[in-house]
Structures are given as structure tokens and as C-alpha cells.
Amino acid sequence: MIIEHKKLLGEDGQPEAAVIPWSVFVTLSEPEGLDFTDQEEKELREALADSKAGNREAFIPADQI
Secondary structure (H helix, E strand, O other): OOOOOEEEEOOOOOEEEEEOOHHHHHHHHHHHOOOOOHHHHHHHHHHHHHHHOOOHHHOOOHHHO
């Protein structure tokens, strides 16, 4: 994927940052979970631990949501 961006250069002329369109940032960040709050991240880690431990009681069946 080619991402159109602008490079921000430091005083030494070396790249320090890149500016990308917001829509590209969202496309990249959402799958990685970068948009989660600390609380959401904590809950997801707990859910993953419950899933790995086979704790089915921690979950609600999809047809009950």
C-alpha cells in the first residue's frame, strides 16, 4: 500500500515524523486497537485471558446480545 504523506524534517534535515491523511490513520489504527481507551484495552485483555482459560461463563452468547 502506498500512503501519501508529508515528511517533517528536524533541524538536522533528517525525517522526524510523517503526516498522513486522517482516513488512512483510522484505517491503520483501528485494526491494531490504537483507538481503544485504557478501560477498553483492560477489558479486552481480561476477555482474552478468559477465552484462553476456557472460561465460557465470562461470555454472553451472541444471540442474547
